[in-house]
Amino acid sequence: MSENQTVQPEVNETAAKQPDVTVTVRPNGPFRVEGVIKLVDAQGNAWNLEGKPAISLCRCGASANKPFCDGAHNKVGFQSQESPVPAQ
DSSP, X not given: OOTTOOOOOOOOHHHHHOOOOEEEEXXXXXXXXXXXXXXXXXTSOBOOOTXXXXXXXXXXXXXXXXXXXXXXXXXXXXXXXXXXXXXX
């Protein structure tokens, strides 16, 4: 490389253009995921989430439609107290 050549860092154009994703921990309920995501199982098979701007993921373990929430947390009395830990 000559002294006049510059090296440009590699930019991941796809990552730069992706919209934000927000995960909200619902009190005593599911994780609400808003934004464009890819959800895959342990074998790498992807769910078709086309046209879904948001999904709710079960965290109580009682959903008959895992990994998605079906409201079973209400029937089983799921309780949680998650809150962010303050930075020190």
